[in-house]
Amino acid sequence: MSEIIIRLAILVLLGIIAWMLVLVGRSFVEKQRRNALSAAPPSILSESGIGETATTSVTPVRILAFRSEDCHQCKRLQAPALEHVLEARRETVTIMEVDAATEHDLVQTYRVMTVPSTVVLDTNGNAHAVNYGFANTNRLLSQVDEILTKANLSS
């Protein structure tokens, strides 16, 4: 009986250690996200040449989609999700694809640690949401809608 209790204690201890490691990791990611959200819009965003979808007029919402050449998840999951967002909010959203391997300033500004990552920018170019890892269609749509609601309220 006492052996089972010792083994149970080992399991609980392992669980606690794993949880603590996870909490440390999450707090690190949250810190990166906070820094990214408070970053000033980089001047490079106002220049043409970033992404493949630079348009002449600025839409209320812009999404920076960080990707890399060897990121198949970007192509298989993130790109279709972004296309669904475009289909649903066509007039209000622009997708700007960013090559994480070459756009060091943007990677640094938004603390991008993995691809795919997406940064949802409001009309002024301020980061409204930062998603590290794959962000699905619903998540992106809700982030876009938050910006649009705010913009409608203030106008």
Place this chain on the structure above:
Amino acid sequence: MDTTNPKQVTIPRVDANLGKFSQGCTVVLTALAFLLQQPIIVAITAIIMALSALAPGIGPYRLLYKGIVVPPGLLKPRVVEDDPNPHRFAQGVGTVFLAASAIVLFLTPLTALGWTLELIVFVLSGINLTIGFCVGCFVYYHLGRLGLLPRVRYEGGFHWRGV
């Protein structure tokens, strides 16, 4: 990406609750095996995970989920956009660890090593269940980047729910 005329695209989907159910079962089975010091449970769990990885359609977790858990509404399918391949790879990694653990426990006196291998699966399944961080998917992603997995199979990535 063309913003003016987006073509119809499909996104791979997985049932997130089936994944959670599978991880929960693995946590329970590995914990029970360790608590009761029963290598046979480790071997059974290895076989179950191998079936789930190699033939998802007949995986025991899926059959239990579809046959017993979903009909009375204990869990409802929650289909989300995600790639199933990294998750299958992760189950394959779990299978390897559990099979190695069972072999060590049955055939050698190295019980500490055997249970350590088994507890690794317990911890990683627990993290995936509670936090949504799939370590196997993370490994899959990096193996693909290093060119150690065929490019066509390298479609997974970093999954950490809530990040």
